[in-house]
Amino acid sequence: MAAGNHSIMTEFILAGLTDKPELQLPLFxxxxxxYVVTVVGNLGVITLIGLSSYLHTPMYYFLSSLSFIDLCCSTVITPKMLMNFVTEKNIISYPECMTQLYFFIVFAVAECHMLAVMAYDRYVAICNPLLYNVTMSYQVCSWLVVEVYMIALIGATAHTGCMLRVVFCKAKIINHYFCDILPLLELSCSSTYINEVVVLCFTVFNVLTPTLAILGSYVSIIASILRISSIEGRSKAFSTCSSHILAVTVFYGSVAFMYLQPSNVSSMDQSKLSSLFYTTIVPMLNPLIYSLRNKDVKVVVNKIIKKRQFCISKDL
Structure with missing residues (x-):
């Protein structure tokens, strides 16, 4: 299309989850x-791990990083989504849309690889316990987290850079509740071939590669657990992995459903439902999954409560 036949898009309208008036208030x-549970839960996990020396181990270092990612990912998406339920038109400017897209990709990709790093940590702890302190030293853990963010920044820069070259000249209504890649590409009147190739390549790398790494880790973990003679030892080993398996299943399942299906198979309404899992539900569930099913966290919380009760009774 010639440059003179279209105007430059300066803003979009986010369609939101639904246009039914009776659902606006309940959904809001x-x-x-x-969102409140997500913020309180993830900040609580970060604070608890930061203040308790008992939890200063690689596993909880990665868990606090995951909580930070979940908190940021939810904050990038949810406040703007809430505006859909209280405003007639949820307008987002072009720069704001690209900024939201960029940071959403950063934290979504970071979560993919952080879950893989956490699986590797469990693999070393169960399959090579004698070498755990050497293999998962502070320097190694720090570099793993840095690498996760480097991969995330590269992915976000590539996707957003490709999106900036897209010409938007169709309807400016984004059929989604945030600026995501696929809904934006639907509004393009220029070629999106490069964008689609980048999406496919990066999705394979950021979803399938960590998934295979996690599966490989847990195959080795399960094999090692089955060789443990005592039932109590098996139960303890399984309990340290069950929370992570549950979080991985929900997150990767919803991401794969969104980005790995052919475009003619799933409707955008189905994609919205899938997106809700990894943008709002998973960030809320992760602190609950890792805290409620974790004995170490319960021990620390009980110590804090008892210490608080002792201080109150002493003051009285």
């Missing part, structure tokens, strides 16, 4: 509650 209250 539900997702507001979800």
């Amino acid at each position: 209250l539900f997702f507001l509650g979800t």
Whole structure:
């Protein structure tokens, strides 16, 4: 299309989850509650791990990093989504849209690889316990986290850079509740071939590669657990992995459903539902999954409560 036949897009309208008026208030209250739980839960995990020397281990270092990623990912998406339920038109400017897209990709990709790093940590702890302190030293853990963010920044820069070259001249309504790659490409009137290739390549690398790494880790972990003679030892080993397996299943399942299906198979309404899992539900569930099913966290929380009760009774 010639440059003179279209105007430059300066803003978009986010369609949101639904256009039914009777659902606006219930959905607003539900997702507001979800966001509050997400913020409190993830900040609580980060604070608890930071203040307790008992939890200064590689596993909890990675868990606090995951909580930070979940907190940021939810904050990038949810506040703007909530505006859909209280405003007639949820307008987002072009720069704001590209900024939201960039940071969403950063934290989504970071979560993919952080979950893989956590699986590797469990693999070393169970399969090579005698070498754990050497293999997962502070320097190694720090470099793993740095590498996760480097991969995330490279992916976000590539996707956003490709999106900046797209010409938008169709309807400016984004059929989604945030600026995501696929809904934006639907509005393009220029070629999106490069974007689609980049999406496919990076999705394979950021979703399938960590998934295979996690599966490989857990095959080795399960094989090692089955060789443990005592039932108590097996139960303890399984309990340290079950939370991570549950979090991985929910996150990677919803991401794969969104980005690895052919475009003619799933409707955008189905994609919205899938997106809700990894943008709002998973960030809320992760602190609950890792805290409620974790004995070490429960021990620290009980110590803090008892110490608090002792201080109150002493003051009285």
